[in-house]
Amino acid sequence: MLTxxxxxxxxxxxxxxxxxxxxxxxxxxxxxxxxxxxGVVIGIASVVALLTLGQAFNAEVGKQLSSLNGNxxxxxxxxxxxLQSGSVSPSMGYSSKLTENDAQRLKKIPExxxxxxxxxxxxxxxxxxVNLTTTIDGIEPAVFQKVSSIEVAEGRFLLDSDHHALGIxxxxxxxxxxxxxxxxxxxxxxINGVKYxxxxxLKKTGGTFGSDLDNGMFVTxxxxxxxxxxxxxxxxxxxxxxxxxxxxxMKGAVESIKAEMDASHKVKPDERDYSVIDxxxxxxxxxxxxxxxxxxxxxIAGISLIVGGLAISTSMFTSVIERTQEIGxxxxxxxxxxxxxxxxxxxAGALGLAGGVMGTALGLALVFIGGYFGxxxxxxxxxxxxxxxxxxxxxxxxGYFPAQRAARLSPVEAFRYDK
Amino acid sequence: xxxxxxxxMRLENVSKVYTMGEEKVYALNGINLDIHEGDLASVLxxxxxxxxxxxxxxxxxxxxxxxxxxxxxxxxxRLSEKGLAxxxxxxxxxxxxxxxxxxxxxxxxxxxxxxxxxxxxxxxTRQKATxxxxxxxxxxxxxxxxxxxxxxxxxxxxxxxxLINDPEIILADEPTGNLDSKTGAEVLGMFKKLNDxxxxxxxxxxxxHVAKITKRTIRVVxxxxxx
Numbered sequence: 154m155l156t157x158x159x160x161x162x163x164x165x166x167x168x169x170x171x172x173x174x175x176x177x178x179x180x181x182x183x184x185x186x187x188x189x190x191x192g193v194v195i196g197i198a199s200v201v202a203l204l205t206l207g208q209a210f211n212a213e214v215g216k217q218l219s220s221l222n223g224n225x226x227x228x229x230x231x232x233x234x235x236l237q238s239g240s241v242s243p244s245m246g247y248s249s250k251l252t253e254n255d256a257q258r259l260k261k262i263p264e265x266x267x268x269x270x271x272x273x274x275x276x277x278x279x280x281x282x283v284n285l286t287t288t289i290d291g292i293e294p295a296v297f298q299k300v301s302s303i304e305v306a307e308g309r310f311l312l313d314s315d316h317h318a319l320g321i322x323x324x325x326x327x328x329x330x331x332x333x334x335x336x337x338x339x340x341x342x343x344i345n346g347v348k349y350x351x352x353x354x355l356k357k358t359g360g361t362f363g364s365d366l367d368n369g370m371f372v373t374x375x376x377x378x379x380x381x382x383x384x385x386x387x388x389x390x391x392x393x394x395x396x397x398x399x400x401x402x403m404k405g406a407v408e409s410i411k412a413e414m415d416a417s418h419k420v421k422p423d424e425r426d427y428s429v430i431d432x433x434x435x436x437x438x439x440x441x442x443x444x445x446x447x448x449x450x451x452x453i454a455g456i457s458l459i460v461g462g463l464a465i466s467t468s469m470f471t472s473v474i475e476r477t478q479e480i481g482x483x484x485x486x487x488x489x490x491x492x493x494x495x496x497x498x499x500x501a502g503a504l505g506l507a508g509g510v511m512g513t514a515l516g517l518a519l520v521f522i523g524g525y526f527g528x529x530x531x532x533x534x535x536x537x538x539x540x541x542x543x544x545x546x547x548x549x550x551x552g553y554f555p556a557q558r559a560a561r562l563s564p565v566e567a568f569r570y571d572k
Numbered sequence: 573x574x575x576x577x578x579x580x581m582r583l584e585n586v587s588k589v590y591t592m593g594e595e596k597v598y599a600l601n602g603i604n605l606d607i608h609e610g611d612l613a614s615v616l617x618x619x620x621x622x623x624x625x626x627x628x629x630x631x632x633x634x635x636x637x638x639x640x641x642x643x644x645x646x647x648x649x650r651l652s653e654k655g656l657a658x659x660x661x662x663x664x665x666x667x668x669x670x671x672x673x674x675x676x677x678x679x680x681x682x683x684x685x686x687x688x689x690x691x692x693x694x695x696x697t698r699q700k701a702t703x704x705x706x707x708x709x710x711x712x713x714x715x716x717x718x719x720x721x722x723x724x725x726x727x728x729x730x731x732x733x734x735l736i737n738d739p740e741i742i743l744a745d746e747p748t749g750n751l752d753s754k755t756g757a758e759v760l761g762m763f764k765k766l767n768d769x770x771x772x773x774x775x776x777x778x779x780x781h782v783a784k785i786t787k788r789t790i791r792v793v794x795x796x797x798x799x
Contacts, residue, residue, distance in 0.1 A: 170688050174677075181676030482672045485633060486686035486733070487661015489654045564633040568668075 166492040175499040182472075189468040190508035192461030193544050197512025199454035201540040202519040207447030208536065209520075209529035214439055225301070226407060226431045228259070228393040228414065233425035249418070249426035253388040258413045259395060264406040267396035269296040272377040272385060278370065279343040283330040289344060289370050291377020299396055303366065308338035308353035315373050319349040323357035324367040344372070345380055407431050458543070462551040465504050469497060469555035473562075480559050481567025490560040497556035498549060505548015506541065513540035578645065579606035580740050580772055581630065586639035588625050588795075599625040601795040603639070607741065607774065612767040614783040615776045617792035624745070626792055627776045631664055631743050632656050644740060661690045665734025669746035671726040673718040673733075679705065680714040683732045690737055697736070704732045708762065724755035731762055735771075742766070744775045748782060760785050 166174075179186050229236075230249040260268050272291035277284060294311035297303070303310060311320050319342055321329075326336040341348045349372065357367050372380070378387065385391075397406045410429050411422070418426055473480070480493055517532060524530030588600040599622045607613065607630070617623040628634040629641060632648055641648045643663060651659060665686075673682045683701040688694070705711050708728045718726055727747060734742050744763070748756030764785055767773050775782055783789050791798040 166689055177681070178676045478670070478672055479674055482666075482668075482674065483685075483689075484657065485631065485660060485666045487657050487689040487737075489657040491654075492657075492689065565628050568633075 166488065166495070168495075171492065171495045171499055175496050175503060178496075179500055179503060185468060185472075186504070186507075189464055190461075190504050190511065192464040193458065193505055193508025193547065194461075194512040194515060196454065196458030196461040196547075197509050197540045197544045198515035198519060199457055200451055200543070201513050201516025201536055202523075203450040203454050204447065204536045204539075205516065205520045205531065205533060206523065206528060207443070207450060208533055209531035211440065211443050211447070212531050213529040214443060215436065224397050224399055224401070224403075224432075226395045226397065226403075226410060226429060228255070228395065228410065229428050229430060230391065230426070231428050233428045234423070236428040236430075250386070250389050251391065251393055251427065252386075252417075253390075255414060255417050255427075256390065256393055258417050259393060259410060262395075262406070262409045262413060264397050264401045264409060265395050266398055267296045267299050269293045269299075269394040269396075270374055270390040271297075271392040271394060272374065272381055273391045274377070274381045274384060276345050276380055279346075280330045280336060280340070281334050283334060285329070287325075287329070287370060289372060289377065289380060291372055291374045291380070293374045294371075296396070297371075297394070301366065301394075304356040305353045306356040308351070310353050310355075311371060311373055313373065315352065315376075317347065317349050317376060318352040318373070319344075320353045320355060320371040321351055322355050322365070322367040322369040325370060326351075326354045329368070342370075344370075347380070349376075403431060403433070458547060461508060461544075462505075462547045465501055465508075465548055465551035466555060468504070469501050469552045470558070472500070473497065473555050473559040476559075477562065477567050480562050481564045484562075484564040484567065493562075494556050494560035497559045498552050501552020501556065502545055502549045505551070506545040508548070509541040509544025512544060513537050516540065575645070579608045579642075580611075580644060581605075581607040582640075582642040583629065584640045584642070586629055586636045586641060588622075588629065588634070589637040598795045600629065600636070603629075603795075603797055605790065605797060607772060609740075609772055610767070610770060611772050611774070611788060612763070612786045613774050613788040613790055614786040615774060615790045615792060616778065616780070616783050618778065621792045622795040623776050623778075623792045625795075626790075627743055627745055627774075630741070630774060631666060632660050658690075661686050662737050663740045665737070665739040665742040667727070667730050667734050667742065667744040667747050669749040671718070671723070671730045671750070673726055673729055675718050678715045678717055679710060679721070679729050682718070682729055683736055685736075686733060687736045701732070701736055704735050705729070708732055722755075723751050724758065727751060727755075727759050728762070731759070731766075735766075740772060742771055742773045744773065746777055746779075747775060748777075748779065 228251060230251045232249070256268060256270055259265060270293060273288060275286050276289045277286050278289075292311070293313060294315070295313050298310060306323060311318055321336055321342075328335075330336065336342065336351055336354070338351055338354060340351050342351060343349070355366055355369075378385070395406075395410065397403065407429055411425075414427055414429070415422065415425065420426060483493060483496075517537065520528075520530055520532070583603050583605040586600055586603045586605075587598060590597045590599060603626065615623045615626060625634070629636055632641070632643070635649060643659060646659075648656065648659060674685065677685065680698070680701055683705060684697050687697040687700070702711070702714065705714060708731060710725065710728050710732065713721065713725065718729070721729065747763075748759055751759060760782060763773050763775065767787075775786060777783065
């Protein structure tokens with residue numbers, strides 16, 4: 154007798170039964186299982202490895218930035234609007250001038266502990282018959298040392314009292330004039346025809362941001378004024394570096410600097426012909442670029458994931474065709490369309506999930522192997538979880554249409570197939 | 573609800589029409605048929621006569637184009653897809669010519685399948701499936717997969733599967749069509765025994781030998797039942 158319960162039944166199969174049925178089915182087709190998830194494994198491994206590496210690079214860069222004296226603020230003669238829009242970089246040339254008057258006004262700001270004027274221009278240098286053009290930094294040695302964590306490898310660093318003396322970065326000393334002509338302490342380098350004695354060679358920092366100490370050539374501020382007398386006025390400079398104490402209010406200091414500079418240059422905030430570069434600005438700029446690179450690499454890896462998803466989709470469509478009669482039997486013995494949908498959807502999701510777990514493991518393994526060869530390693534559980542979940546979703550999405558096709562098959566069509 | 577003496581299944585003026593281009597083809601044309609409790613009937617007819625379509629109607633696998641099908645007093649044409657699935661699972665047992673066991677499931681799991689879908693108690697279902705398989709001589713093959721069995725063994729498993737939910741009717745589509753004559757005779761013997769135990773069985777066949785063991789023969793020609 155058809156009971157009320159019979160008529161009301163047909164709730165769907167229990168989730169546990171759907172899972173059990175799907176797992177049985179997948180384990181029965183192991184070769185296809187492995188071949189299908191291969192694409193997802195490769196896709197997820199690339200995504201996880203690239204995102205993890207990207208993040209590790211970000212962290213590494215952050216570390217390098219913080220080693221670059223996080224308490225130094227630079228004022229440069231480049232219009233603020235141009236620098237913020239990214240249309241110029243500090244190395245592209247200057248649009249205005251910084252003067253001794255600016256430096257004196259900034260010195261008065263209470264948060265500022267040290268001020269270092271810098272002239273940074275290109276000049277012709279000669280060493281052992283090799284002539285080339287390079288950037289010369291005219292600095293105030295005592296303060297510059299405070300604001301830029303310099304260490305000396307050979308000789309000594311410049312003193313304010315030095316005249317026609319030169320400090321050179323580690324890399325520049327090694328190879329600027331050719332690796333067969335390394336620069337030694339007490340040798341002479343001519344700048345615009347005037348001889349300068351090499352007084353010290355700096356320790357390599359390995360840093361690649363901010364002023365490039367490793368490739369730099371440093372002379373005293375007064376020597377730089379002499380070298381560049383034709384291109385820069387006596388009272389002018391290219392950069393003012395300002396040191397603030399570690400516990401100082403960086404934002405407050407930046408505001409005070411801007412206020413002084415606005416008054417000195419007689420400009421309104423939206424007309425600023427100079428820029429103030431604080432550590433946060435540098436970190437943000439570098440972070441934005443690195444973030445873009447990470448997203449770009451992730452997108453490339455994502456393409457292989459799409460291919461993986463297509464592999465799941467193809468495999469599931471094939472499976473639906475192969476199992477047409479099985480679908481007919483399931484419907485004949487009482488399975489509803491929604492049961493069939495769930496079974497195939499779960500199988501596709503399981504393919505994605507398995508691919509995601511293995512891909513994430515492979516991606517992390519690649520990161521560790523990279524670490525063995527010197528790449529920065531930093532495992533983020535969030536990225537790993539994202540890898541697994543993303544693959545699961547890719548599996549579900551790829552399996553949706555095949556599952557829908559299976560669910561829509563009428564039992565009669567299913568039995569007629571292959572007959 | 574079915575009253576005493578009423579048929580388990582009743583087909584009233586059932587037609588199935590397929591449209592081929594502009595032409596209408598009647599696979600079944602105004603069929604009236606009663607299946608009573610305890611029937612052992614064979615549906616006989618040449619290829620294209622409509623006997624498979626009739627089986628689809630009896631199995632609630634395909635809705636009729638016209639007419640009504642009553643099962644256990646309920647007009648099934650009014651049931652939803654889900655409702656029909658439930659009735660099929662609980663009230664009808666299917667046996668196919670190609671056995672149609674699920675290749676990824678073991679013998680025991682195949683037999684349990686209709687009950688699992690019907691949300692039965694898994695422990696009881698397992699016990700019952702084991703018991704049925706024991707009765708039909710497959711008790712030592714519970715964890716085998718279909719591809720490890722002979723044709724006759726597969727058909728026994730299919731018979732066991734059709735019995736798991738104690739259906740009102742068992743529908744068999746050419747159940748001996750893929751078996752040798754000896755195994756076929758064994759399978760028919762099983763049907764006879766099940767019928768003796770009270771099961772209502774309908775066998776669709778074109779084999780006159782099969783028809784000989786049934787109590788009643790329904791002859792289908794050109795979509796109609798011959799009186």
